[in-house]
Amino acid sequence: MRFVLSSVLVGAAALLSTTALAETFSATSRVSAVTVYPSEALITRTAEVTLPAGRHRIVISGMPFVDEIESLRVSHPGVRRIGLYLRESFPVLEDASTPEQEAAEARVAEIEDQIDALRRTSEEARLAAEGAEAAIAFLNALNRGEGAALPDPDQLRALVSTVREETAEARETILRAKAQERGFQRQMTDLEADLARAQAELQALSQQDDEQMFLALDVEADEEVTVPLSLSYPNDAVSWGPSYEFNLETGVRPQVTLRRDVMIQQATGEDWVDVALRVSTSTPDQRINPHDLRPNRRWIEDAYEAKQRFTSESQVMSDVAELAVEAPVMAKEAGSSFGVVASEAGVSYSFDAPVSLRSGAELAYLNLPDVTFSAEVSARAAPRRDPTAFRIARIVNTSGEELLASANSRFLVDGELIGSGYFVGLTPEAERDLGFGPIDGLRIKRDLLDQSEGGRGVISRSNQRDTVAEIEVENLTGQVWPLRVLDLVPFSEQEDLEITWSAKPTPSEENVDKQRGILAWDLEMQPGETRVITLNTRLGWPEGKVLR
Incomplete structure (x- = not known):
């Protein structure tokens, strides 16, 4: 261009x-x-x-x-x-x-002048020390009488006195210069740090x-x-994205308060000063027309003719050409990342107050109004993976706005930071379970009590396998916890592989979230209570087959 x-x-x-x-x-x-x-x-x-x-x-x-x-x-x-x-x-x-830039430039120039002046003073002190060292060398040679006849006693005494005084003064000059050098080094370090800060401030003011x-x-x-x-x-x-902070407030009426920010930065090469800012999820670069479909003609023919046709080079090239036309259409449909919003304008946020954002120098967090949701708090445990249960808050999005997905989300309980994670987003009136960290007082233990011959290997040649698992749940907290315990049993799509199982107590739900073999027990755990779940599983298959 x-x-x-x-x-x-x-x-x-x-x-x-x-x-x-x-x-x-x-x-x-x-x-x-x-x-x-x-x-x-x-x-x-x-x-x-x-x-x-x-x-x-x-x-x-x-x-x-x-x-x-x-x-x-x-x-x-x-x-x-x-x-x-x-x-x-x-x-x-x-x-x-701007006046701010001019002031920052003047500050940089001022510090650079101070550094130059300090270097000149340091050089002058160094030259004075070198002169003093040369004078001492000369006085020492004079004191030894090198290159001259010995003087009479009075002259010798006067010479020794003069050498002593001049040497002392020269050594004092050297010591003073060394002390100044240490001070100069400290001053230079401070000035260089000041210069780096001033240059950073100048750079941050504008990168237009x-x-x-x-x-x-x-x-x-x-x-x-x-x-x-x-x-x-x-x-x-330019880039932007939501930044969230979910705070679960426990108590008689639990609720989740969501603090929302719009995180934005720009490197356009021009500063934004008091601009009217709007952010939108609309995608101007998406497709505006549907894909074209091509007729898919099919035919049948004699098997011998078909074989002859496929062995001919012309037919092979024809088939390749047909695939080359059809394949990209399918790939685009499968890989399109904007299809889900093709017919929607998306969500947008406008800010009432003007926004200023410097190019390449600032990251801004712009606040949106907080929203609060009633919460249904419970505990959830997966004993196969975790030794404790986790706190779960179920909310319904009653804000009337879509909550966008955010990779920058923090989760707190009564104001204390629990952790960070990814929030997948939530449409209006939809519900979502939010995790708020482990509950240390809800201990979970799963033990394999018995397993028939065939061991725990991946491949077994026995035609039957029996296992007995025991899940123990202990509430060491001082409150009642509604707890959902999740476990699983294997499933098969082959008639020859027979799978049976039994559990005590009976699970509250099977195939949780339409996932085959996932079981759930809903328990009301009283303070200090311990509950045990026993799960028996049997797998049987014909002789000569292997279990995988």
């Missing part, structure tokens, strides 16, 4: 002469509204310009480069459009720096792209008019 702009739309320069007699007006646009979809965002920029009657050119500044230029939509009520001209890599017309687009609109007005300009275009560097 950039090549197209360079080779075709750059020709707009030649068209400037067509409006040479028209007056040119400038309008600065800003992002005023954004709608975020699952795959992209629709960004709307607005501007306003007052025009006298006649033909004019409007140059709109502030526009970033739009990759999908064919998706750009320009609205200009009140005037007739004569032409629209676009050009890339146009010089930036104005400095978009410098590249902009030249956009000129030639229009004609019948009379003086104020034109509200609107430009909309897509950008896929």
Whole structure:
């Protein structure tokens, strides 16, 4: 697309002469509204310009480069459009720096000056120390009388005194320089940390792209008019999703309060400042027409003719060609990820207060109103897998809104964080069981008491296998718990493999949730109570067969 702009739309320069007699007006646009979809965002920029009657050119500044230029939509009520001209890599017309950015840039420059000054001072101290060391070396040589005759006693005493004083002063200079060096290192460490923070703050203030687009609109007005300009275009560097916090409040009337946030971030290359934001589950890039079906002609023929036909190269190629046409249609139908919402507009949320979000620098959590649901609290246990039961709250979505699926969901009990997990979503008036962690006081134990010959291997050659399992449930809490215990027995779809089972007590439900072989016992566990479930299973099959 950039090549197209360079080779075709750059020709707009030649068209400037067509409006040479028209007056040119400038309008600065800003992002005023954004709608975020699952795959992209629709960004709307607005501007306003007052025009006298006649033909004019409007140059709109502030526009970033739009990759999908064919998706750009320009609205200009009140005037007739004569032409629209676009050009890339146009010089930036104005400095978009904010006072905050200017202050951050000044802070970075100030710290860099301090670092330079500290380095100069440190270098001066180092040079003074080197000079002192050279002086000491000279004094030592002088003290030893190297290269000169020995002086008389008075001169020797004066020389020794001078060497002693100068050496002491030089050593003091070296010690002072070393102490300063340690102080300089600490100051440099602090200044470098300050510089890193200042640079990070400057970077966080804006990561807007410098590249902009030249956009000129030639229009004609019948009379003086104020034109509200609107430009909309897509950008896929935006993402959003729901973030949930489910808090189960226990007590006489348990309830679940759902705190909802919309989590959003953007790297579009342009900052959003006080924009009207809306998020939507609608999918603009989905199919808008159903798939075409192709006639499926079938025929019969003599078996010999069919064999001859399939051995001929021409028929093989014909069959391959037919499959190549039909297979993609089936694959698209099976793999389509948007089919379930093809005929629905989806859920959307609009925020009353304007939203500001910097490009590539911020992650925003925008709050939606809390919703509260009555909860039916119980316990559920799967002794084959877990040594404890788990707290379950069943809710009905009475909010009137669809609760969207969220991979960022936290679960609390009376304000205490229990854990995190995935929430699959919930349509209005639908019900869902939510897990809120283990109940340590509801202990579950499953033991295999007896198993006939054939052992526990995957493959057995015995024609009968009997097992006896015992499930023990103990309530060590101080409250009554309605508890559902889940276990299973094998099932078969072969007549030769006979499976029988019995349980004491009898299960409350068989084939739970239409899953064959899953059994459930609904128990009312009193404080301190222990219950035992016994499950007997027999499998029988003919001699010569193996059990798998």
